[in-house]
Amino acid sequence: MVPSASAEDMVELSSKEPRLGISxxxxxxxxxxALASGLGAGITPAFASADPPVVKTRRALDFLGQAAFDWQNQFGCSGCHKQAMTIAALGTARSRGYDAAKPGIIQTLIDGLLTLNSGQQPDGCFTLNNGPDSTEATTFGGRGLEAYDRYFRPKKSNLLAAADCLLSRQASDGRLASDHTELPVAQGDFITTAHGIFTWNRSFELTGNTSYSNAANRAVSWLRGRVSVIQAAPDNFTTQDKAMLLAGLGGSGAGTSDSDVVSMRNLVASEQQADGSWKLRNSETGGNGHATGQVVFALRECGYTRSDSAVDRGTQWLFDHQQGDGSWAPDSWEGSPPSQIAPSMWGALALATYASPLNGxxxxxxxxxxxxxxxxxxxxxxxxxxxxxxxxxxxxxxxxxxxxxxxxxxxxxxxxxxxxxxxxxxxxxxxxxxxxxxxxxxxxxxxxxxxxxxxxxxxxxxxxxx
Structure with a gap:
């Protein structure tokens, strides 16, 4: 047994304070x-539809962490988006005042991301299925490392190695061209380029090396150049394309007064369904947690709050359509049957952007x-x-x-x-x-x-x- 009061948990006040020792x-x-997924000693409460939003958020994070943990233990593989986006969601939640993930979740996921099959290679890149180095896999890996380094513990050498790998793969126009398609998660150049921006920006923060900031700026320029193209033919692009363009701009510091952000916000708002959700693409039959979570996250990354109608309705849809275990159903899905992680990772990340009200x-x-x-x-x-x-x-x-x-x-x-x-x-x-x-x-x-x-x-x- 060890005392629970770690340096992170407790700082004693001076004995001169009126209430001695109140910390x-x-x-x-x-x-x-509490994370309402369990009350200790194996007791799990039954949740009603009227559960408080903070409880639903915490349940989503618990579900996602456990699902990624279980998937990794089952397949023994570095699963591209699975560990990376789970770490990003749990890290964002930590920064917003939520409770820690269950014991061992974070360490297991970062170890798996880096060291299991298809993990980080000696050259800093990541692979897919132990194949050649992959831009798509490395951008997801870089995003996970960026979040881990920012919110948990330093992973500077691994992060910089991934950032350097992506430098060598950036096209002359600034984008990071996708080299893998696995609908709907891995698709198009917008998500790879946006993840590259997150990776390079954190690398620049840690080193001051302008090669990273220059790469991020070129990537942002490419994203901005695509705004008018998307506006001209929005049905030719997926919701992920549009959301990740916004997320990349937000990750670069662009906010609600930025003209490109406003243009893209208005476009995705016009495509929002009557129930508040977003579809994977305009030709799909209905919305789901993957697309809705992506758009809400992207708008939040740009600084929008629930005072914005699109954010408010999308956030409420996530709360209203969350399943009892904290997940979202893979409705109107594309591609192969998904793992438990993919349909829910963006919804959990979106909700994690809101500050916990239990932190005061x-x-x-x-x-x-x-x-x-x-x-x-x-x-x-x-x-x-x-x-x-x-x-x-x-x-x-x-x-x-x-x-x-x-x-x-x-x-x-x-x-x-x-x-x-x-x-x-x-x-x-x-x-x-x-x-x-x-x-x-x-x-x-x-x-x-x-x-x-x-x-x-x-x-x-x-x-x-x-």
């Missing part, structure tokens, strides 16, 4: 509500009160009907193999509709309190979040009533 960092880290628990001393009372407050959560608040002793935190034991807890507020609580209790000399909040809705509730190692936090006693 803002641990309050924030622990307050993020605060403790503030009440001036002038005897004994140093404090107000514990948190943000209202969309879809939550009430909240539970508990208090515990930092010294009791212990990370076990399957969960974090919070030790004995005190339920301060059970099923309260309020978003604040005044606590007049002070820790004993040399002790520190932590506070955790969980949300309730309908007849169920979440748990109290996860440790940085991905283990659910569960009190040994004193929890608020179920």
């Amino acid at each position: 803002t960092a641990i309050v924030v880290a622990i307050a993020m509500t 628990l605060r403790v503030a001393p009440i001036s002038g009160t005897a004994g140093g009372s404090a107000t514990v407050s948190w943000n209202p959560v969309d879809g939550a009907s009430s909240y539970d608040l508990i208090r515990g002793n930092v010294a009791a935190l212990t990370e076990l193999s399957d969960h974090v034991d919070l030790g004995p807890a005190a339920c301060l507020a059970a099923a309260t509709p309020s978003t604040s609580f005044q606590d007049g209790q002070n820790p004993s000399a040399g002790q520190s309190f932590f506070y955790l909040m969980r949300i309730r809705w309908d007849s169920t509730h979440d748990i109290y979040g996860r440790s940085s190692g991905g283990r659910d936090r569960i009190p040994s006693s004193g929890d608020c009533p179920p």
Whole structure:
């Protein structure tokens, strides 16, 4: 057993603070509500259609991580988009304040991306099915490495090797020409070029080497040059083409005031279905999570929020059409029957771009009160009907193999509709309190979040009533 309070989870306040030992960092880290895919000890809640959006987002991320993990263990292969886009989704979620993936998921996926069959070669490129070096595979690999290096741990040498491979493959007009088609995931030059921009931009950030920024700029110029071509004949291009053009522009820093971004936003908005979804291409019969997730992600990458009607309707469609396990069905699909990953990876990534509302628990001393009372407050959560608040002793935190034991807890507020609580209790000399909040809705509730190692936090006693 090791203490669960890592440097990432907890920073002690000075003993001069009115409430000795109350840690803002641990309050924030622990307050993020549970991944609702499990309540520890094998208990899985039944979810209703009215689940809060944050719960649906976390369930999507859990599903995607486990699906990629299982696929890798089954096939023993570096699966091009499978590990890479899962890492991108989980990394984006981490940056937006969501709980960690389950133990071992991230490390297993990055190891598989790099070292299993078709993984990164000595020249930095990736292959397909152990064949020759592939631009398409390397752009996906580079995208996964960019996200891993940015959001998890440094992978500079692997990232730069992939970036260098792509430098040698960039066409004179700036694009990265696709050398593989596997509908709908691997198709066209827009997704390869956009992923190249993400890879080169991160490489430039790490090194200052202008060969990377110049390559990214040439790629952006190619994308901009295609806007008018797509506008002239939109049915000749897939939704992925249009979304990845937008994502590449957004990844380069272009925002909602950029004329090309506005033009492409208006085009994809005009193709949005009445139910809020997007189809893989205009000739398809209906929308799905792959296309809808791509467009929502691309618009979010350009800075659009839910105040934009296209983003709002697309986001709501993802929430409304998510299956009970967190996935999206491969409706109106193209190509071979997909893995569990492909139909859901873009939906999960799109939802992960929104900040977690469970990342804002605060403790503030009440001036002038005897004994140093404090107000514990948190943000209202969309879809939550009430909240539970508990208090515990930092010294009791212990990370076990399957969960974090919070030790004995005190339920301060059970099923309260309020978003604040005044606590007049002070820790004993040399002790520190932590506070955790969980949300309730309908007849169920979440748990109290996860440790940085991905283990659910569960009190040994004193929890608020179920």
